[in-house]
Amino acid sequence: MAKKQVPVILITNDDSIHAPGLHNLVAAVKDLGKVVVVAPEKPQSGMGHAITIGQPLRLHSVNLMDGVEAFSCSGTPVDCVKLAVDKVLHKKPDICLSGINHGANHSINVIYSGTMSAALEASIENIPSIGFSLLDFSMEADFSGAQHYARLLVKQILGKKIDKHLCLNVNIPAIPKELIKGFKVCKQAYAKYDEDFVARKDPHGKKYYWLTGEFVNFDKAKDTDVWALKNNYVSVVPVQFDLTNYALKSKLEKFIR
């Protein structure tokens, strides 16, 4: 009988190789396969699907955890996935995990999130992927609930042929593990940030602006990720890279000549 292949699990994030969220994710799934980490050397929150074109990338071997091959990368989360496949693994991993992000990536955050862009990049390459985010920005956050559900989900997904472009956006409420009610498959809520830039003057009298914003949820539906999280579920939104608005496509044909 042929020896059973150990699945290769690629792990990345956007909070950098030093983030507790990454270490917690590695620890949670370490024994489910051969874990290889390629993560940004510096925080890359809000980098979206940025890639590095104008300058070269560096890769450095890092001592992260026993039995885990790990590298820091000078680029974005999406660069990490591309470089990992081409120059570290030299093949596609069986699954790509991203996170655990320090802070929410539900609703519209999926668009800005480096964590989710890394996962989406993997799915473009036919690598099943999951991005995990905990609703707690703090570096001292309690990851025990997130770890438990991340491990449970990876076990349920790994090795199953659900969809060749499978990409899941998973958010975990920041509450004690015992209070979490389980998974809820959801859609992305229509929510956004009401921007309010703070204008200041530097010591030379010149203006500069800090981006701030208040999160507003416009979506009252009960099958959204925002609803699920408010009701103590782990939200699971399947996401895709085909941005075509099919409903609008047929309508537009009447308008544009």
Next chain:
Amino acid sequence: MAKKQVPVILITNDDSIHAPGLHNLVAAVKDLGKVVVVAPEKPQSGMGHAITIGQPLRLHSVNLMDGVEAFSCSGTPVDCVKLAVDKVLHKKPDICLSGINHGANHSINVIYSGTMSAALEASIENIPSIGFSLLDFSMEADFSGAQHYARLLVKQILGKKIDKHLCLNVNIPAIPKELIKGFKVCKQAYAKYDEDFVARKDPHGKKYYWLTGEFVNFDKAKDTDVWALKNNYVSVVPVQFDLTNYALKSKLEKFIR
């Protein structure tokens, strides 16, 4: 009778305020409304939906063209849109245009493109938006066909209530204007880049990597943007920021517990 309001047209891009493509777009639509430009001070290609969180933003008034208010911004294309609405216009414009990009943004490029991310950001804010891209990377590209079709489309869209989140990804083939067959409303082709990082050694003997990749179209359908462009049409893909994969959502409910 009340005086008819002049529509406000916000223009941005990702190739920077100095790019010929931006100047050509401004010139093409200048007389259709009050044009205000807020564009990145440096090239931001491949920045995707990145936003600037860790540092403040600067805004500088620029003398771009007679009768046009213009500012350069130190941030990303998405930052430009946010800052323009909050601190330059102090209200939402009637339309947001992005481009004309030097180079294609069809198919999967929509994900990496700063040009399209700026347009998508506007649509999140209920501002109808169009991103324009010419299939020619050169700074000396001939924009006459692109200008003609950009103006035609803006005239057809401006003031019409088609969809509150209308966002169009428009690509123009790099051929003489007379050879362009008109608009084709399309879906995003499933195409991607086969990455092949070029590894080099710096003068100190340390490795670095340049991202390169070959574009591969896997989509043989005739209603895609790649097909339309190959057949000398201007491709128009309506895009959306709801990334939920609805088909997969129902399927997943059986897998995840």
